[in-house]
Amino acid sequence: xxxxxxxxxxxxxxxxxTCQEGLVDDxxxxxxxxxxxxxxxxxxxxxxxTARDIVPEHFNSAAALYRLIQRLADED
Amino acid sequence: MLFTSYEFLGFLVVLFILYYxxxxxxxxxxxxxxSYLFYGCADxxxxxxxxxxxxxxxxxxxxxxxxxxxxxxxLKAHKQAxxxxxxxxxxxxxxxxxxxxxxxxxxxxLGNLAVVKYTNFVISNLNGILSALxxxxxxxxxxxxxxxxxxxxxxxxxxxLVDVYRGTVTAEKNPFRVALFLxxxxxxxxxxxxxxxxxxxxxxxxxxxxxxxxxxxxQRMLWGxxxxxxxxxxLLPAIxxxxxxxxxxxxxxxxxxxxxYTVNLYADxxxxxxxxxxxxxxxxITLPENFHRPYFSxxxxxxxxxxxxxxxxxxxDYVFYPVSTSSFMWKLTKFCRSRLGSQVGRRVPVYxxxxxxxxxxxxxHGASWNFIVWGLGNFAILMISxxxxxxxxxxxxxxxxxxxxxxxxxxxxxTFLLVSALKLFDCYACVGETFRAFGSIFTAGNWHIFWDGSxxxxxxxxxDYGVLAASTLLVVCVSLAQRAGSVRDAIHSRPYPVRFALxxxxxxxxLLMGAYGIGYDASQFIYNRF
Numbered sequence: 293x294x295x296x297x298x299x300x301x302x303x304x305x306x307x308x309x310t311c312q313e314g315l316v317d318d319x320x321x322x323x324x325x326x327x328x329x330x331x332x333x334x335x336x337x338x339x340x341x342t343a344r345d346i347v348p349e350h351f352n353s354a355a356a357l358y359r360l361i362q363r364l365a366d367e368d
Numbered sequence: 369m370l371f372t373s374y375e376f377l378g379f380l381v382v383l384f385i386l387y388y389x390x391x392x393x394x395x396x397x398x399x400x401x402x403s404y405l406f407y408g409c410a411d412x413x414x415x416x417x418x419x420x421x422x423x424x425x426x427x428x429x430x431x432x433x434x435x436x437x438x439x440x441x442x443l444k445a446h447k448q449a450x451x452x453x454x455x456x457x458x459x460x461x462x463x464x465x466x467x468x469x470x471x472x473x474x475x476x477x478l479g480n481l482a483v484v485k486y487t488n489f490v491i492s493n494l495n496g497i498l499s500a501l502x503x504x505x506x507x508x509x510x511x512x513x514x515x516x517x518x519x520x521x522x523x524x525x526x527x528x529l530v531d532v533y534r535g536t537v538t539a540e541k542n543p544f545r546v547a548l549f550l551x552x553x554x555x556x557x558x559x560x561x562x563x564x565x566x567x568x569x570x571x572x573x574x575x576x577x578x579x580x581x582x583x584x585x586x587q588r589m590l591w592g593x594x595x596x597x598x599x600x601x602x603l604l605p606a607i608x609x610x611x612x613x614x615x616x617x618x619x620x621x622x623x624x625x626x627x628x629y630t631v632n633l634y635a636d637x638x639x640x641x642x643x644x645x646x647x648x649x650x651x652x653i654t655l656p657e658n659f660h661r662p663y664f665s666x667x668x669x670x671x672x673x674x675x676x677x678x679x680x681x682x683x684x685d686y687v688f689y690p691v692s693t694s695s696f697m698w699k700l701t702k703f704c705r706s707r708l709g710s711q712v713g714r715r716v717p718v719y720x721x722x723x724x725x726x727x728x729x730x731x732x733h734g735a736s737w738n739f740i741v742w743g744l745g746n747f748a749i750l751m752i753s754x755x756x757x758x759x760x761x762x763x764x765x766x767x768x769x770x771x772x773x774x775x776x777x778x779x780x781x782x783t784f785l786l787v788s789a790l791k792l793f794d795c796y797a798c799v800g801e802t803f804r805a806f807g808s809i810f811t812a813g814n815w816h817i818f819w820d821g822s823x824x825x826x827x828x829x830x831x832d833y834g835v836l837a838a839s840t841l842l843v844v845c846v847s848l849a850q851r852a853g854s855v856r857d858a859i860h861s862r863p864y865p866v867r868f869a870l871x872x873x874x875x876x877x878x879l880l881m882g883a884y885g886i887g888y889d890a891s892q893f894i895y896n897r898f
Binding site for chain 2: 319323324327328330334340343346
């Protein structure tokens with residue numbers, strides 16, 4: 293989780309990602325951020341997030357995104 | 369049968385009566401019959417195209433679904449017997465089969481669109497190349513019907529097929545339901561581009577009569593007719609004059625035409641969508657919103673989250689994300705990172721995918737270089753803004769202007785100017801003419817047209833200007849009021865005489881100030897031609 297928070301902070305240093313629950317709904321993360329994020333996650337966690345998984349529920353908070361990473365890692 | 373024709377209003381009245389008089393299980397079949405009647409009235413040959421798209425989409429989706437169901441059942445039955453690797457290998461084989469059906473369905477659907485929309489554009493460019501090389505006879509153009517709204521229903525079909533492939537929706541077993549999803553008449557010709565998962569929730573459901581819901585639908589339609597007939601169609605003659613002869617109407621005239629067209633397109637397209645959503649709402653069906661006060665955007669990026677939203681989101685979900693997260697893009701990213709550094713590698717998937725999206729968005733809007741340059745112009749500005757982000761951040765750390773009202777007004781004004789300038793590509797015959805016209809704004813120096821009465825020679829009288837100014841001001845005020853919530857709900861909370869007076873005044877405004885009458889032919893909606 294610590295690594296994920298670091299990745300997110302690199303994208304938006306001014307945002308406190310530990311308490312945000314509407315990263316997509318509140319337009320904090322846009323589509324370009326999400327693609328950069330997915331590339332960084334692939335690097336760090338070796339997990340491939342596909343277009344099918346890119347829905348607001350998975351990207352609205354750091355916790356939800358971390359759950360997605362864990363699920364995909366388990367499936368692999 | 370245009371939305372603005374008397375025939376269409378008659379068609380709607382009969383349909384609404386039948387819709388609520390018939391048993392509720394007959395409502396969606398009635399809508400299918402009405403949709404095909406509506407489309408067939410435009411041109412019977414259009415029906416062949418939509419039937420072909422419907423058949424292909426239905427068939428491919430069913431095959432994909434059956435394969436997915438079979439895979440699930442097989443793995444459940446052989447869970448103990450198969451190793452993890454054998455299960456993975458089986459899944460991969462089945463996925464490859466489903467992918468073949470998906471690609472086949474997409475090729476037929478998009479191929480259909482490509483042939484009718486782009487064949488003559490390709491021939492025209494080939495002729496240009498042949499002529500430049502001084503070789504051979506020019507190729508002949510082909511005569512093909514360009515079915516109204518084909519871009520919209522093809523995109524809905526593609527979205528449905530991809531969603532079934534991804535497993536986010538279950539393929540519909542009833543082909544007539546798929547036919548209605550693609551042909552639902554209010555949205556058939558200019559969107560919004562609906563998703564099956566959302567629209568199917570209300571499209572096939574029974575809808576008992578509700579006076580409140582019908583009234584709300586009619587109110588939204590009335591607001592749409594106001595924007596279309598009082599603003600858009602009143603402005604159109606002047607725009608045709610201004611853009612029809614760029615040599616005679618250069619300089620300040622281009623600026624006038626640019627703003628007129630920006631207002632016209634907004635009133636035309638959002639008016640059409642209001643009518644569309646209002647018709648559906650009157651029948652209990654929920655369509656997605658397509659606009660969120662776009663001209664109040666503070667950046668081009670924000671504008672594209674608020675203008676023609678269903679198209680932007682379609683490109684994002686079905687082009688941008690799949691391309692940018694594909695294994696090819698990942699390999700390319702790694703390659704660029706190792707050769708050119710991490711900064712370049714990080715940008716590759718975003719920039720390349722964005723380029724493809726904006727190229728496709730331009731091509732989708734029309735078979736012309738104007739639209740392609742318009743799309744790539746948007747791409748260039750968005751990417752430059754992205755690169756300038758650190759500079760903006762430094763500026764905001766130094767100067768505390770971010771929350772200031774004047775700075776917001778500046779940002780909105782800047783975005784409005786940018787968007788209006790880009791829309792010029794839609795107004796002129798070719799790219800060169802557009803650039804020449806735009807350049808003349810800074811060189812012609814004919815600013816006197818604003819006070820010497822020249823603007824009265826564009827086909828608009830002083831009364832027209834008065835009506836346009838008052839109507840546009842009303843639209844701006846309503847947009848501002850929408851920030852606090854639904855304006856219709858606010859009106860509904862007022863005493864009955866007040867709300868009756870307001871809606872009746874709007875009705876009278878459409879009746880008295882709408883651009884129609886004997887000899888007047890209400891123009892087609894701009895987005896019908898896409």
